Amino acid sequence: MALSIFFAFLFISPSFSAFVAPITKRHVQTTPFYMLKLHLKTPLQPTDLLLHVGATFTAVDCTRNYTSTTFHPVPCNSSLCHSLQSNCDINTGKTVVPGGCVILPHNSFAHVDSLALPTTNGRNPGQLGVFHDFVFTCSDESSRLLQGHAKKEVTGLAGFGFSKFSLPAQVSTTVASSVFALCLSGSPSAPGVGFFDLIRPYYFLPGIDVSEHLNYTPIFSYPIAITTRKTNTKRYEDPYFIGVKSINVNDKPIVINQKLLTVDKNGNGGTKISTTNPYTVLERSIYSAFIEAFTNESSIMKLKSTTPIKPFKICYEANDVSETHLGPNVPAIDLVMQNDVIWRVWGKNSMVRIVEEGVDVWCLAIVDGGVRPTSSMVIGGHQLEDNLLQFDLGAKRLGFSSSLLQHKTMCANFNFTTI
Ligand SMILES: *[C@@H]1O[C@H](CO)[C@@H](O)[C@H](O)[C@H]1NC(C)=O
Ligand SMILES: *[C@@H]1O[C@H](CO)[C@@H](O)[C@H](O)[C@H]1NC(C)=O
Ligand SMILES: *[C@@H]1O[C@H](CO)[C@@H](O)[C@H](O)[C@H]1NC(C)=O
Ligand SMILES: *[C@@H]1O[C@H](CO)[C@@H](O)[C@H](O)[C@H]1NC(C)=O
Numbered sequence: 439m440a441l442s443i444f445f446a447f448l449f450i451s452p453s454f455s456a457f458v459a460p461i462t463k464r465h466v467q468t469t470p471f472y473m474l475k476l477h478l479k480t481p482l483q484p485t486d487l488l489l490h491v492g493a494t495f496t497a498v499d500c501t502r503n504y505t506s507t508t509f510h511p512v513p514c515n516s517s518l519c520h521s522l523q524s525n526c527d528i529n530t531g532k533t534v535v536p537g538g539c540v541i542l543p544h545n546s547f548a549h550v551d552s553l554a555l556p557t558t559n560g561r562n563p564g565q566l567g568v569f570h571d572f573v574f575t576c577s578d579e580s581s582r583l584l585q586g587h588a589k590k591e592v593t594g595l596a597g598f599g600f601s602k603f604s605l606p607a608q609v610s611t612t613v614a615s616s617v618f619a620l621c622l623s624g625s626p627s628a629p630g631v632g633f634f635d636l637i638r639p640y641y642f643l644p645g646i647d648v649s650e651h652l653n654y655t656p657i658f659s660y661p662i663a664i665t666t667r668k669t670n671t672k673r674y675e676d677p678y679f680i681g682v683k684s685i686n687v688n689d690k691p692i693v694i695n696q697k698l699l700t701v702d703k704n705g706n707g708g709t710k711i712s713t714t715n716p717y718t719v720l721e722r723s724i725y726s727a728f729i730e731a732f733t734n735e736s737s738i739m740k741l742k743s744t745t746p747i748k749p750f751k752i753c754y755e756a757n758d759v760s761e762t763h764l765g766p767n768v769p770a771i772d773l774v775m776q777n778d779v780i781w782r783v784w785g786k787n788s789m790v791r792i793v794e795e796g797v798d799v800w801c802l803a804i805v806d807g808g809v810r811p812t813s814s815m816v817i818g819g820h821q822l823e824d825n826l827l828q829f830d831l832g833a834k835r836l837g838f839s840s841s842l843l844q845h846k847t848m849c850a851n852f853n854f855t856t857i
Contacts, residue, residue: 456636457567457609458558460629460854461489461622466587470716472622472819474596474632477554477566479506486592488580491713492677493597495541496605500549500576502593512539512548522548543674546577555609560639562857573603583714599676600659610635615832621849624823628850640826642851648826651845652837655680655775657829662705664812678829680836682709682815686772687731694724698814707814715818719807724814732802735769747792750801756791759800764843765789766800784841787821824848
């Protein structure tokens with residue numbers, strides 16, 4: 439949905455009709471997160487936002503140095519406000535925006551400003567395309583999610599959730615649906631990439647079109663509320679789910695209570711994709727069965743575990759593990775979906791290398807989600823790195839490449855030279 443679209447140059451090549459953005463990995467203390475770079479405000483300012491694939495809206499902390507000649511609140515009684523699932527704020531005394539349009543249930547004010555992204559033909563970025571009237575909320579949600587640690591690095595979050603006000607939906611020229619793709623790089627020095635409004639091609643050096651290497655599985659969305667027990671606060675998301683039927687370790691299925699794998703009418707259960715969880719999280723009973731199977735298969739492969747490093751449970755001395763171009767040689771993990779479509783998680787994505795004083799280990803990068811978490815499985819950032827994911831909301835399917843290392847390329851190989 440393009441609220442209004444304006445190209446900086448008139449004679450833009452028609453093949454440059456999609457958009458692209460770099461996505462960089464950063465760390466808060468030792469916890470990784472992913473940051474999307476775009477341009478916001480008038481005059482345009484480079485802006486770094488936390489990538490959140492489940493967030494309904496983009497949220498920017500407008501209290502920090504926000505100056506822009508095109509920034510304005512959404513008027514209370516406007517048709518835009520009515521389409522936002524919102525309320526008019528009548529409590530004019532206490533609020534920043536007297537009589538402003540408040541988005542429910544997020545409880546933050548809707549604002550509008552200009553946003554710009556480089557155009558792309560799927561091979562290189564081109565000139566900037568500017569979107570006037572980009573809708574977002576003013577809140578410090580990103581700071582809450584990162585517990586205040588990354589205030590210098592990000593000023594908000596980029597919402598990619600299932601909503602007509604998500605970032606991909608607002609930069610999409612197709613009214614009914616949007617398509618976007620994410621390719622997260624594991625390297626803090628070489629960014630990965632996000633593509634908007636582009637089904638193909640996705641070229642990565644040395645000239646590989648990754649759109650030719652995708653498998654597909656149905657994707658669906660449910661609104662969910664996640665309660666943070668510590669602070670007793672709720673966060674609302676419109677995340678994407680896929681239908682994982684089983685998990686195989688070295689081709690052997692682990693035993694899972696099937697009820698946990700479907701999303702119920704309250705949005706509980708199922709397998710969610712997340713870019714704000716650094717590692718995959720499994721509900722306690724799935725986690726226990728998985729760890730047992732992984733341990734058994736590891737001992738068959740003669741892997742000896744060493745003292746684990748929190749929050750992980752299984753670690754091996756790096757010296758004892760052989761490596762291939764797909765990472766350490768450990769038991770293979772397969773996510774099995776409808777029609778037995780398989781997403782293989784290779785060693786590079788299942789294990790994380792931890793090098794500290796006197797320690798050099800590979801740890802299984804999957805964590806315990808406890809009992810009755812909102813979603814039974816949350817596929818996290820480490821497992822998504824160097825995999826291209828295409829979210830095609832029109833076709834209601836997720837295209838996934840599994841590890842691009844199999845095709846001798848990686849997410850950091852998009853050519854960001856502007857032409
Ligand atoms: C905020 O604005 C002040 C004054 O315009 C400027 O000196 C400062 O660099 C700005 N800070 C950030 C983080 O942009
Ligand atoms: C809101 O809009 C309606 C219809 O245009 C109008 O009747 C009403 O007076 C407006 N309310 C306010 C508070 O402006
Ligand atoms: C793991 O090995 C133990 C001991 O050999 C066996 O009892 C158990 O059933 C195995 N579990 C799985 C999930 O293969
Ligand atoms: C990246 O793209 C530019 C512009 O097309 C091209 O000149 C350059 O050779 C490309 N880089 C590589 C490493 O191929």
